[in-house]
Amino acid sequence: MKKIINMFSAMVVASLITISSAMADYKLIIPSPQGTGTSIWGQTIAAELEKYLGERIIVEHIKGAKGNLGLMTFNDKYKGDKKTIVLAHGGNADAWLIEDVKWSFYDWNPVLIQPYNITTTIKKDYDWQNNNLSLADCSGCVPETLAWAILKGWDNINFIRKMSAGDAKQAWLRGEFNYIREPVSRHIKNTAPMVEEGKAIRLFNHGLFTPEGFIEDPNWPDTPSLTKLYTDTFGKEPSGDVYDAYVLATVWREGMQKGLYMHKGANTEEVTKAFKEMMNNQESREYLESKLGQYPMYFGKDAHTILDRLYSYVTKDSLKALVDFASEKMQWSTAVYVESKAK
């Protein structure tokens, strides 16, 4: 009996030690399901960063409501927590602009921001200027919806409701859709071979966001940005409300395609220092580039610079143009203009 009690006590002590040490660890909240691009990005960063942080980073996926559940949980439950980090992606950024969500980037400090660039590819035989286009109403595709509205005019677009990005991708693979939009990693794996075989054309991307604004993406020198495609095709630069809305939605989605944030007062400096050490280590940097693509990572002051630059695009006019487009053209009943978001 004594033996059993001793064993039980040892187990309880061991469990308490494990629990208390887990409580001391950092936590990364990923508001997306396991297996998604965002999840893989977060887990890759966490696994590498903890070597420099000197403490474990426990990854927790809190998915649901297009990421809002995870972001709300971070905002409310972990307020005042010094060691919890949240990962927000470009889709969350556009949701923050368009909807009246219960969290705000203004309340958090950026730790790291990585801009990205989504590519739109069309079928070789699709005459994009003269034929109608069926477009999926997916929540993360607002910049593409606006881009096509600029290129073709909204009246020439058949907007298909209740069609996710995944559904649209399947429709493209089955030959029912004339376009596909995908992040670089997926494009290289799935669609780039079709382009090389002459079956598809990379029509446009959005360019690469830098602290100085958008530049043509050096990763895709043969693919124009939407602005360049429009200018080359129609002989004039795009302008107007829809274009303003496009710039805002795109700057935010691509500019902060992946971002890590902590609450104000949290151990941001400690984490930033670890990031610096990690990126100064050639082996770690090359490993991350091989896994996540050769897109710049901004951390510390640079992350603040990027975020401030992004905020500078949120003017009352551009925000209103974006919300109006989402509300009137896309008929999103959740689109709400919140003036306090505009600087």
Next chain:
Amino acid sequence: MEIIFILLLGVLWGLMLGIIPTAGPSTALLTSFAFIPYFYNDPYLAVIFYTSCVAACATGDTWSSILLGIPGSSSSAATVLDGYPLAKQGKATYALSAAFTSSTLNGLFWGGLVFLFMPVYSKLLLVFGIPELLALNLLAFACVIFLTRNKILLGFVGLAIGLVLGYIGIDENNAPRLTFGWTYLQDGINVMIMAAGLFAMPELFDMAIGKNKLQKIQGNFSQVKQGIRATLKNWFISFKGGAIGAIVGALPGIHGVVADWLAYAQTKASHKDEKFGDGNIKGVIGPEGANNSVCAASFVPTVVFGIPGTPFAAIILTIFYLLNFNLGSVELQSDTKFYQNLAIGFLGGTVLVGIFCLLLARPITYILKLPTRLYAFIITILIFWSCYQVSHTYNDILILIFCAVVGLLSKMLSINRPAMLLGFILFDKIESLTYQTVGLYNVSMLAERPIFIGLILLIFLAIYYGIRYINNNK
């Protein structure tokens, strides 16, 4: 070597949960969520583990049907009718041996046809467009009639509840629908939590309060031989049961429980001069033939089209999604390793579990001697933990409790739970595919699509035969 080890683990887990009364493949999968992280490095091993787990469970559920008179799972309920009386007559080993032989042989034959040719079936997805997928889902919906059996009203009540629960989420204008301001519900109720609440939890409740009399295994090895011989002698009954299971399983939306009863009814109808219900071995061989084949065949609509017809298939869909295998997607077609591992898991699992059951009958029965309360408690904890993995918030637990209450009440009131799950799963798919079809196609375009027309005709046929089936069951 690693593959064999994983196969063995999957079989042991599936067998253990299969033996536990009323647990079944859904519970086996739900309780094995803890293993998922171990497969992140090589998710293909997970395919073997979970498929072998299902195969083992489909065979293992016969134990409690015959020895306790309680169905090991809903799809082995018909086995009780003649299997339990045989056990009471001291012929438990004979009945078990016949059941395992029938189950294993059909599992291998129909499983072979399903899994070795799965890459061929998967090509169907390329000839299917959005309208065909809509028609296929509507066909599954029409098949609900078969689930209602002779309780039409309760069947449709179940379906209606399922549809209402499926309605929760966001509407076509991106606005929350029936969420009552609860952000969590904007994604709708997770299908795995729904299946756990509707099916696993009510059975666990029964386990916690149940008192069952275990029949002893009194036979010797000669009874094993007699059982094998009985199945081989009645091979056509077994084969017909397997064929019924394969057809029912391959049709999206028809629950495995239908196959079991259809096979039993067919066996009875073919032997009108014989008495059933008092321990006729044919009444064991027929439904057990359907038991494994229905599991194997139900992988076809689940893997190829992403339409889970059974509760366990709904859970498999969630597990494979977490492991980055998007069932029903075009990309999966070219993944030959995935299909190979599905075949290894199911066929290897079927062989292994067949051998275990025939050779280790006596030690296996010890599991049934354990008080049901003990494993009911452990399984409940594991299911709660698994469901918590959906969003890692306590919302998952609240929804599980809600679904469990719905499941318990439905069970008490005999409201059709398979119909409820089907209505729930299909609502979202039918709604989005309808929007997509209407947006992309007009009537004349649809009229030029022969597969679509064929499927529409099949829907009418399903309704017609469904009504006849109901009338015959009155």
